């Protein structure tokens with residue numbers, strides 16, 4: 403049996419766990435922990451090691467989705483998760499400009515781990531304060547050749563589109 | 579779609595760059611910050627917009643108008659400040675023409691031979707630039723860009739290219755951390771954009787800035803350009819930051835750097851990336867479509 407994996411990364415609270423939860427056929431195996439430091443108390447739980455989701459294709463092929471922990475103090479996990487990945491998604495909380503710089507830095511770090519295709523998901527597009535994907539592209543200085551997709555991680559169709567676009571990019575890369 | 583934030587996280591220079599590249603039309607509002615008692619995602623105190631500090635209007639990516647919250651921005655004051663009206667003239671106009679719109683007043687003044695149209699354009703332009711240069715130095719405050727909003731019809735607007743404003747702004751940056759944050763790695767190289775268009779036309783660069791531009795080549799790292807021109811880190815960062823934000827150059831990784839970074843990260847090169855077949859990717863695509 404062949405297993406392939408994709409990594410979902412991005413800053414703290416950008417929606418990585420939600421993204422995997424929306425599409426995984428299994429209950430996401432998440433290593434969530436209650437948040438104790440007040441600075442991070444914007445939500446109850448954070449991922450401390452990784453999220454783990456699964457999509458079975460057939461008896462011979464399984465896709466694993468790994469979500470990275472968003473907080474930098476857990477970033478020793480990143481490189482391990484990046485190993486052998488088919489591609490990665492960088493999630494950005496479009497409504498929180500204070501996280502854009504961090505998102506860009508995570509993107510660059512993952513690019514250095516492996517030369518795989520990636521897409522950027524402008525998440526939380528349903529939020530009233532969300533920046534548009536076009537503005538985010540300029541704010542994050544995403545090159546024209548890289549896909550920047552609107553996303554609502556709570557919506558399965560939206561998550562499907564992001565994963566499909568990543569797979570199309572992977573196909574294109576193979577045809578080069 | 580919102581375009582909101584705090585200058586602390588997204589500076590005026592970055593906003594001008596965004597407005598320029600996206601050829602936006604609308605009004606940029608900057609406010610006094612009122613602490614909400616909450617914290618943002620970085621654990622910094624959160625502010626909500628209070629009193630308006632400044633409003634700056636743009637049309638198709640050009641700066642056209644600016645007003646400062648506390649300043650009297652009417653035409654009489656602008657011309658007075660520019661030395662085109664003397665104290666007495668300005669006072670008389672303020673008293674007698676307080677209800678006349680700026681545009682109507684401009685016509686009256688031109689017809690009365692007080693000033694020329696060129697005087698008015700130059701004075702309004704300088705007034706607008708003075709305000710924008712001032713707010714380029716503001717380090718924080720909530721902002722919002724109101725898409726499509728423009729100043730009232732009675733206002734005199736003068737279109738100004740943003741590239742020069744951005745470059746001038748980068749010359750005035752006081753917080754050196756901004757430069758370090760935005761340009762952490764001097765091992766990057768520079769290239770001209772794919773489609774520079776007429777971006778360099780009408781650009782006012784200093785001798786030092788032109789010298790840096792003359793070295794732009796994906797083979798030269800920023801560090802090498804600095805060395806060739808005897809510039810220190812801060813000097814080169816300031817110039818490159820301005821050129822970048824004005825969209826005149828772009829960052830590129832010089833050849834070899836990507837590979838080095840990957841080796842440093844202990845990762846594999848493209849050659850030993852996992853070998854998977856196209857059929858596998860196609861199967862994944864078909865499966866996800868059915869979910």
Ligand SMILES: Nc1nc2c(ncn2[C@@H]2O[C@H](COP(=O)(O)OP(=O)(O)OP(=O)(O)O)[C@@H](O)[C@H]2O)c(=O)[nH]1
Nearest residue numbers: 414415416417418419420448449472526554555556
């Ligand atoms: N409105 C809205 N809320 C979202 C969206 N995606 C995620 N959220 C919410 O944002 C919060 C953070 O989402 P998570 O999925 O926990 O984020 P994360 O990236 O896994 O966070 P860490 O593991 O702590 O780094 C949760 O309350 C989600 O329900 C979205 O597209 N729209």
Ligand SMILES: [Mg+2]
Nearest residue numbers: 418419448449
């Ligand atoms: Mg999580």
